[in-house]
Amino acid sequence: MTIRNPIEWSxxxxxxxxxxxxxxxxxxxxxxxGVNALTPSIRRIGVxxxxxxxxxxxxxxxxxxxxxxxxxxxxxxxxxxxAALFGGDMLQMLFPLxxxxxxxxxxxxxxLYEMSRRREEGLPVSWxxxxxxxxxxxxGAILGLGLVLLAIFLAWLLAAQAIYAATLGPAPPAxxxxxxxxxxxTSQGWTLIIAGVGVGxxxxxxxxxxxxxxxxxxxxxxxxxxxxxxxSVRAVMANPGTMAVWGLIVTxxxxxxxxPLLVGLIVVMPVLGHATWHLYRRVVAPGAIPRxxx
Numbered sequence: 278m279t280i281r282n283p284i285e286w287s288x289x290x291x292x293x294x295x296x297x298x299x300x301x302x303x304x305x306x307x308x309x310x311g312v313n314a315l316t317p318s319i320r321r322i323g324v325x326x327x328x329x330x331x332x333x334x335x336x337x338x339x340x341x342x343x344x345x346x347x348x349x350x351x352x353x354x355x356x357x358x359x360a361a362l363f364g365g366d367m368l369q370m371l372f373p374l375x376x377x378x379x380x381x382x383x384x385x386x387x388x389l390y391e392m393s394r395r396r397e398e399g400l401p402v403s404w405x406x407x408x409x410x411x412x413x414x415x416x417g418a419i420l421g422l423g424l425v426l427l428a429i430f431l432a433w434l435l436a437a438q439a440i441y442a443a444t445l446g447p448a449p450p451a452x453x454x455x456x457x458x459x460x461x462x463t464s465q466g467w468t469l470i471i472a473g474v475g476v477g478x479x480x481x482x483x484x485x486x487x488x489x490x491x492x493x494x495x496x497x498x499x500x501x502x503x504x505x506x507x508x509s510v511r512a513v514m515a516n517p518g519t520m521a522v523w524g525l526i527v528t529x530x531x532x533x534x535x536x537p538l539l540v541g542l543i544v545v546m547p548v549l550g551h552a553t554w555h556l557y558r559r560v561v562a563p564g565a566i567p568r569x570x571x
């Protein structure tokens with residue numbers, strides 16, 4: 278192994294990233310050659326496959342826990358910074374922010390998919406390999422779909438603020454105690470809860486449908502965004518009950534991980550991320566679509 282100085286390493290990564298962005302842009306929109314138009318085949322799966330994916334997720338986490346914990350430290354740190362940012366006159370946005378994390382989770386976990394992919398192929402894996410997606414041929418497509426999830430996340434925040442304004446607002450809550458008291462002891466508060474949960478559920482179903490296998494597929498195969506999203510939709514349509522259970526597992530995991538000041542996400546996020554890669558392997562059948570080359 279050759280150990281390079283930080284300047285040389287940084288230059289190499291920047292050069293690789295620029296090449297990946299160029300090829301990734303072609304992957305996102307199609308160049309007639311690099312992106313195969315074939316649609317992957319979908320398998321029917323059951324709860325046993327979810328158990329398998331989770332067990333493999335725990336297995337990957339156990340092997341690389343030091344590396345993935347280092348990578349995933351960003352999640353609780355970012356969450357606490359957001360909480361501090363919105364903790365003044367925007368207390369009503371704390372729950373939408375915490376729950377909305379699930380909407381961008383599939384994109385945030387892309388580095389974990391890469392680590393599982395490399396382990397599956399017998400390649401060396403370290404925390405730095407989580408960033409290998411940056412020079413994937415499909416980086417442009419991955420980034421584009423990630424921006425779609427970010428837009429959905431922002432739409433959810435706007436919807437949550439509108440629901441608050443129509444029920445307990447428009448003035449911000451004076452403090453956390455009075456806000457919680459209004460939420461749980463008034464009819465307007467229960468309207469806020471019911472409407473917020475209902476609208477949030479619709480956003481969650483949308484994201485699950487378009488992203489449950491699309492990001493792993495983009496990382497693994499040379500397909501465009503449209504093919505990846507349609508494959509994900511087909512996977513949900515073919516396995517509605519099983520995918521509903523998976524959505525509940527992800528939601529429960531993120532809620533549990535968020536309770537102790539988001540610190541639990543250091544464990545929950547990598548396990549779910551690795552498990553998502555293995556779920557993709559169970560759902561999407563191997564086919565003629567070319568593999569990407571990291």
